[in-house]
Amino acid sequence: MATLNKSFTTILELLTITILFAAPSISVEAPTEAYEAPSPDEQYAQNLPKSFKEFVTECAKKMATHCSEEVVISLFNATKVSDHCCQKLVEMGYDCHIALVKIFVGLPEAKGYKSTILENGDKVYNECELVVKNKPIAPSPSPSV
Numbered sequence: 001m002a003t004l005n006k007s008f009t010t011i012l013e014l015l016t017i018t019i020l021f022a023a024p025s026i027s028v029e030a031p032t033e034a035y036e037a038p039s040p041d042e043q044y045a046q047n048l049p050k051s052f053k054e055f056v057t058e059c060a061k062k063m064a065t066h067c068s069e070e071v072v073i074s075l076f077n078a079t080k081v082s083d084h085c086c087q088k089l090v091e092m093g094y095d096c097h098i099a100l101v102k103i104f105v106g107l108p109e110a111k112g113y114k115s116t117i118l119e120n121g122d123k124v125y126n127e128c129e130l131v132v133k134n135k136p137i138a139p140s141p142s143p144s145v
Contacts, residue, residue: 059096086128
């Protein structure tokens with residue numbers, strides 16, 4: 001179980017890097033500088049179309065980190081997502097969810113989990129839609145002025 005949790009943590013970190021599209025580690029300013037090849041996850045992010053990167057970056061902004069973690073973990077082991085995070089997932093929208101799942105399955109570190117992630121991707125979203133439909137959740141209270 002500890003190894004599985006460590007794998008989840010590693011993949012979450014890589015997903016964050018991919019979604020935020022960390023700057024490439026190649027310097028072109030001075031040709032005398034040493035060339036540092038990007039890691040596989042950086043290469044993967046660099047090869048995505050710009051419009052897709054912009055789309056998923058906006059999608060990622062719509063979900064709190066703890067909810068993103070819940071959803072990602074559920075993609076691996078089909079655990080239940082909290083009602084609050086289900087609401088956030090549904091608010092983010094199906095297109096965003098599927099785009100992020102597609103990025104996730106493209107990561108080299110998720111290669112062995114591709115079929116599980118894809119299978120659970122629709123299942124998680126559909127279950128969250130049912131939760132939100134059957135149990136509307138009140139919005140977070142506004143801070144007092």
